[in-house]
Amino acid sequence: MRILAESLLALLLGALLGYVTGASGPKGFEELAKNARNRVNHLAYFKVVPPMALFRACRTASSFYKEAVQAYILGMPNSSVVMSLKTLELGLKRKLGKENARLVELIDKLEEEPRFKDLAHGLRILRNHVVHGEKGCGEQDALEVLRHVSEILNRLFPFKEVLYRVTCGTCKTSYTATVRKEKSFLGNIIRTKCPNCGMINDFIIGTEWGIPPTR
Numbered sequence: 584m585r586i587l588a589e590s591l592l593a594l595l596l597g598a599l600l601g602y603v604t605g606a607s608g609p610k611g612f613e614e615l616a617k618n619a620r621n622r623v624n625h626l627a628y629f630k631v632v633p634p635m636a637l638f639r640a641c642r643t644a645s646s647f648y649k650e651a652v653q654a655y656i657l658g659m660p661n662s663s664v665v666m667s668l669k670t671l672e673l674g675l676k677r678k679l680g681k682e683n684a685r686l687v688e689l690i691d692k693l694e695e696e697p698r699f700k701d702l703a704h705g706l707r708i709l710r711n712h713v714v715h716g717e718k719g720c721g722e723q724d725a726l727e728v729l730r731h732v733s734e735i736l737n738r739l740f741p742f743k744e745v746l747y748r749v750t751c752g753t754c755k756t757s758y759t760a761t762v763r764k765e766k767s768f769l770g771n772i773i774r775t776k777c778p779n780c781g782m783i784n785d786f787i788i789g790t791e792w793g794i795p796p797t798r
Contacts, residue, residue: 630771631769633788634648634670634740637670637673641677642794645794651669652769652789663728663729667728674740690706743764746759747761747791752784754780770789
């Protein structure tokens with residue numbers, strides 16, 4: 584788990600490293616990295632699956648979702664909740680066809696449908712955050728919102744597996760790795776075997792570039 588967290592952090596925080604160390608010094612960054620590792624572990628423990636099929640239908644949603652994840656990892660729960668709810672709003676508008684509706688109205692509409700009865704608890708949590716948006720959010724709030732938004736959007740935009748493009752680190756052969764939905768949770772290390780040279784190549788869910796196809 585430590586290797587998993589550090590690898591993910593290296594990719595997510597690399598662009599911010601210069602700013603953080605310059606603003607707060609190495610000790611400050613070490614504390615930030617330690618806390619961020621713990622948050623990555625939480626994401627992996629709860630197996631938060633990004634709504635990949637939504638991203639194929641609405642590319643803008645991918646940007647908001649990634650910002651929600653990164654903000655949570657960096658210890659900015661208020662920003663994470665805002666970005667998670669924006670992702671939910673885009674997904675509900677796309678699915679329900681109500682482009683001018685407010686988010687709370689979209690959540691209410693979803694709650695009315697019997698087939699989503701099992702999501703009632705998550706919908707209530709999200710509705711409360713929308714209605715009481717002026718209140719500050721803690722890390723647990725950000726994690727819960729991210730989890731429930733992901734679960735709801737995966738129900739609305741279902742998929743069974745994700746197709747990742749992998750380039751072998753040894754022979755540079757490019758090949759496709761198929762990952763089942765239940766394995767496609769943030770922070771999960773996927774190990775694949777190169778069909779050309781047999782080398783094992785690793786990648787981490789949540790650090791990929793672009794939007795991989797789903798089916």
